[in-house]
Amino acid sequence: MKLKKVSPAQLLFFIYLSAAAVSSILLYLPFSHKPGVDVDFLDALFTAVSAISVTGLTVVNTAETFSPVGVFLLMVMNQFGGIGFMTLSTFLWMATGQRIGIQRRQMIMLDQNRSDLSGLVRLMRDLLVLSLAIEAVGALILGTYFYFSYPYGKNAFLYGIFSSISAFTNAGFDIFGNSLIGFSEDYIVQSVNIALMVAGGIGFPVLMELKEWFLSGNRRNFRFSLFTKITVTTYFVLLILGTGVLWLLETPHFYADQSWHRSFFYSLFNSVTARSGGLATMDINEYTTPSQLFLSFLMFIGASPSSVGGGIRTTTLAVVALAVYNYARGQRYIRVFRRELLDEDVRKASVVFSTGVLLLAVSVFLVSVEQPQHTLMEVMFEVSSAFGTCGLSMGITPELTAAGKISIMVLMFMGRIGILVLLFLLRRQTPPETYHYPRERVIIG
Template sequence: MNSKIENLTKRLSAAQIIVFYYLVAVVVSTILLLLPITQKQNAELSFIDGVFISISAVTVTGLSTADVSQLLSVPGTFIFTIILQFGGIGIVAFGTILWLSGKKIGLKARILMTTEQNSPTYSGIVRFIRMIFFFFVMIELLGAVVFGTYFLKYFPTWQEAYLQGFFASVSATTNAGFDITGKSLIPFADDYFVLTLNIVLFIIGALGFPVLMEVSQWLRHKGKTPFRFSLFTKITTATFFILIVIGAILVYLFEYSHFYSDKTWHQSFVHSLFYSTSSRTGGMAISDVNQFSVPTLLLLSIFMFIGASPSSAGGGIRTTTFAVMLLAIYNYAKGNRTIKIFKREIDDEDIIKSFIVFTTGMILCSVAVVILACIESSFSLMEILFEVSSAFGTVGLSLGITPELSTAGKVVIMTLMFIGKIGMFTFLFSMGGKPVKHAYHYPKERIIIG
């Protein structure tokens, strides 16, 4: 069996192997979810719903066709958090660290981890993944202790409080969007401590692993030797927090005389900040999202489409794609043919990649919206657009239509969640096989554009 898998992986490209591993993870997760030990007594879960929730867990999306709080037993809750952990850090990266711990990791595994994490180099990839693994585990354990202790005032027993705290910490850090309260974070809508802690964990999971590692290195070098952040970290961090601020301001303005009309200014501010962060990939809700106005729903859909940063727990087109694309348009309009920022110049290939990712994402989501509009006629276009954006961005926010989707509709959403997690280039390269170097080129000729 192992030799067959080894022979298969030799014929596949790195992108195709990653897709294969994610599919295997979905199969294993589905089997685990359908086991009696995972489910509560008298819980019912169909095969298609089991596959849907498994894909949602592996891609850390959070969309669900069944109430997870009514489905999972206590052992099932721990099994589910392990699935979320794999999805949050990356199937290949997490699996390699676990199965090859203490052993020498070969070039093939390094190539796979590099491809999965969108790293430009193989150098230090194993050390990088190990640091991310232990960093995430420590953050989740710390979050579990803080949440669990704080939840003692909300739940009747300490066992339930710490179980809820543990799951909340893992779900927030991996940006999974799942909950076992049955009501997302709505019971804590006015608890600023819980909301703030969730926002912090959302950001840790969505900001990007390379950024977190550079910040860690900066803290260690602070006051000792000069340290220079990479261009990637500068662009990612700036874009990430600018989008959060802009999102919070716009949500506040859109809902000031609507949903927030009966709320105090600080409630409105905290709720706006929460949704601006959660819509990037966190996927948790503190109110009925259906009560938002259309402009807010459209804004959240755009934010979900953009998603989190590269090499993070989130999906979407990613923040750097959005930033580079806007910078390219701005500079081209000014007559510049290069992008200079932070005293550096962005490579032309990265500019082309940003437009490829954006365009491919738009095509995929547009096709999905059209298909769902045809087969799910009982839902409005806004509901469909919101669901599609949430699935592609692996966010998990929903207007409540997920459980009512037809089997064909569930397949569409599952496909979007899967592609949103593995990334556009892994998806594109998985269809094309191994790259081929051409021995010759034809003469180039200009054509009219625009």
């Protein structure tokens, strides 16, 4: 098959697939492991897919398994999957003076979930610089704090760099051995990680507009895009709602013997990390079933479009909710923030939402068949975590069978490249329709 005949969606799909394959080989080789530690190829592949998809689900303990070389490779994979292949590629193309043609621009548009081709090269350049700057600030703060507050010695800044990259890319990997459970009472470490996860999950277009607003000489008259308004509103409504619901659900149970500030940070951190972060300050099994189900819902939604996170994304939920609300009120057009939404965007959100629900239901069924020893809640939580590229787990990941691992890998991969890219893989170039059949109504609902 000639490269020109391959669609941008197909090419992007094979690039991420190839990256996962190469990464699995690198993680399988002995130099990636600590002395005396063996990792079979399926576990190396699972870890590679989890790193490329910035999910964080693992079947091995990262701190006990991987050597400094392996840890460095995981950081590179997290960057590749989080910031995106096309962002890094655009930088290399510009650095080597290569022409960025229409096919490459179409791949950038798909990778970043954009709707037009204009300004993409400059966007990629600014996005890379801004992302690296945020990660550098996070690494400096965490590394310095680890050095003076914990007995990590010369490894403090290595921990800071890895933690900053993992949090900003929402990868969910850790090299402490127990995620951030050891920092359950350290609100400084938690606050920095929360800020990094929010920065990575709220969406790159939002970050770029915030940068433009900050540098603008007339901030009062600066107009944010409708995308940014919907994204920020939905993201923080879900964050606040998640914190409040978890607090209410667990106050009579897990929080019964906890101080108010510890309960608050547990709720806040879990509300943020369930959106795609994957880091944990507690054992999720301590929560009651309603809280675990609610976290599954948050993971299914995921982060914002054009971010490091997966799931159906925040704008999808917002547009579907607005469509239902306006339909119930008998309104034909969807108006929000003094703007009207395009019918195409409403259809797109409906397709993504319905496809996500169908994919989740089928995956829960298949994994339940493959893992009959686990409860439905455990399976649903694991599947939602994989689809949302979150990485939280109730502890069943290392116990997955070979078939179960493959199913979760497929979900993580789908969550990273996105439902729209998956659907675009099925598209074929067809001639324009020259005729229409008579229209007829059907009964709905």
